[in-house]
Amino acid sequence: MVEVKLEEEKKVRCLLVGAPNKKAENPQPAELMGLVKTLGMEIADVIVLNRIEPTPTYGIGSGKAQEIADRSKDSEADCIIFDWEIDPSKQRNWERLVTKPVFDRNEVIIRIFAQRAQTKEALLQVNLAKLTYSLPRLSHMYGDMARQRGGNYGSKGSGETQAELDRRQIEDKILQIKKELEQVQINRNIQRKQRERTSTFSCSLVGYTNAGKSSLLNALTGADVFVENELFATLDPTTRKLSLSEASTVLLTDTVGFISNLPHTLIDAFKSTLEETALSDLLLITVDASDENCIFQYQQVQKVLKEIHADHIPQKILLNKIDSVKEDPSRLAMLASEFPEAIKVSAKTQEGFEELLMCITENLLGTLRDFIFPINRSDLVELCRKNGTIEKEEWLANTIKITARIPGTINSEGKASTRTLALVQDYIFD
Numbered sequence: 001m002v003e004v005k006l007e008e009e010k011k012v013r014c015l016l017v018g019a020p021n022k023k024a025e026n027p028q029p030a031e032l033m034g035l036v037k038t039l040g041m042e043i044a045d046v047i048v049l050n051r052i053e054p055t056p057t058y059g060i061g062s063g064k065a066q067e068i069a070d071r072s073k074d075s076e077a078d079c080i081i082f083d084w085e086i087d088p089s090k091q092r093n094w095e096r097l098v099t100k101p102v103f104d105r106n107e108v109i110i111r112i113f114a115q116r117a118q119t120k121e122a123l124l125q126v127n128l129a130k131l132t133y134s135l136p137r138l139s140h141m142y143g144d145m146a147r148q149r150g151g152n153y154g155s156k157g158s159g160e161t162q163a164e165l166d167r168r169q170i171e172d173k174i175l176q177i178k179k180e181l182e183q184v185q186i187n188r189n190i191q192r193k194q195r196e197r198t199s200t201f202s203c204s205l206v207g208y209t210n211a212g213k214s215s216l217l218n219a220l221t222g223a224d225v226f227v228e229n230e231l232f233a234t235l236d237p238t239t240r241k242l243s244l245s246e247a248s249t250v251l252l253t254d255t256v257g258f259i260s261n262l263p264h265t266l267i268d269a270f271k272s273t274l275e276e277t278a279l280s281d282l283l284l285i286t287v288d289a290s291d292e293n294c295i296f297q298y299q300q301v302q303k304v305l306k307e308i309h310a311d312h313i314p315q316k317i318l319l320n321k322i323d324s325v326k327e328d329p330s331r332l333a334m335l336a337s338e339f340p341e342a343i344k345v346s347a348k349t350q351e352g353f354e355e356l357l358m359c360i361t362e363n364l365l366g367t368l369r370d371f372i373f374p375i376n377r378s379d380l381v382e383l384c385r386k387n388g389t390i391e392k393e394e395w396l397a398n399t400i401k402i403t404a405r406i407p408g409t410i411n412s413e414g415k416a417s418t419r420t421l422a423l424v425q426d427y428i429f430d
Helices: 002-009 030-038 062-074 088-098 105-116 120-137 160-164 167-197 213-221 264-269 271-278 294-307 329-338 353-365 378-387 419-427
Strands: 013-018 042-048 079-082 102-104 202-207 238-243 249-254 282-288 315-320 368-374 389-395 399-405
Touching: 013 030, 013 062, 030 042, 030 105, 042 062, 062 088, 079 105, 088 102, 088 120, 102 105, 105 120, 120 167, 202 213, 202 271, 202 294, 213 238, 213 249, 213 282, 213 315, 213 353, 249 353, 282 294, 282 353, 315 353, 368 378, 368 419, 378 389, 378 399, 378 419
Parallel strands: 013 042, 013 079, 079 102, 202 249, 202 282, 282 315
Antiparallel strands: 238 249, 368 399, 389 399
16 A cells, blocks of 8 residues: 555656747756746656757657667656657657657647636637647557646546547547637626726736735735646636726736747647736736846747737736845846836845836826816716716816826827827816
8 A cells, every 4th residue: 555655755856958049048958957846746857958860750850769768778767858850750759769758848848738727718719729739649558657646737638538539539529628718718808898897997907927926916916816836837818907096907827838949739729828918908017036047038938929919008017026136236237227117026025126117107197287178068077987987086267177188198199099188188287
């Protein structure tokens, strides 16, 4: 019984193979190491290739392939994981060579998503991604990886059904899931239209995975979103009301974290989730100030935003976790140089929250301005009330004085960016 228990609790050991990266100070595939640890695996050994010469059999030279196979045997690894995408034919060749499961970074990410999925929509999206990914890999060796080892991959195992399903069954299942997701999308659109009727602005926290978006949402709104120092701790978008003043609120959404080389199967499957980002009025790009790779991560976020057609939305950069680098002047100087207009915040200490709330207010609700309308233009007051936020209102004998925020900006030529602001800008009182 003791031996059986030890076998169940034993973690899957993996050999990681990293791609050459001359730009990185640390050549080890740190991100892949974080991903496999999140998945609950144990790293047996790490190999970083100096160069890759593409070949049709293994994607690298046969000599280096045999060296990797020998290292996996010497380190007693249960599987081999590559830090780049491997096509199905090369994957089968590798598994024949090493006689153990071999998979790539994409499959690691999909497995993590499968662990994290909670809601019906997320479960459907993950299943769609898994089936789409596995369709050309039906002969992929799932046997060893599907063993029940202390629930490392969930009670259903991590891939045992793929080996049992034939192509037709998988294709039918994909069609069925797509139909269910279409219905979920219809329901999401109904909810979105209900929110639009309230004329409430929306703001999304976006950024690299583990940048602290959920912590910021909790600190700003008092929400209780799950927070963990792991990659992809949050999969489903969570929206909460954020009060900016007694008279105004906006909707703040915590979104799924981005990552470099996010598998297209996941981008396609999570389109409805990512739409929350694409339809926002303001994006708060959350950057982990304490991460050595924060510049690269920011660039990857911008890349994903472009892929989901959200790069045109107004953005503001937040340097989160700034409290952890306060004692490092050189790092603070580097961050100030790379992100000169960023707001420095901390979800832990709430540093910078006042500036952040003012930024959200200015960008979404508009600048606070004083207006003086003739007494017979009460229609303009109602226009401001409908499309803006009135914070102070005073009716006098011949005029109406209000202090309000009207969405939009006025450029140097005096042209307003929104219709409402254009109609009332002549009544601005400086």
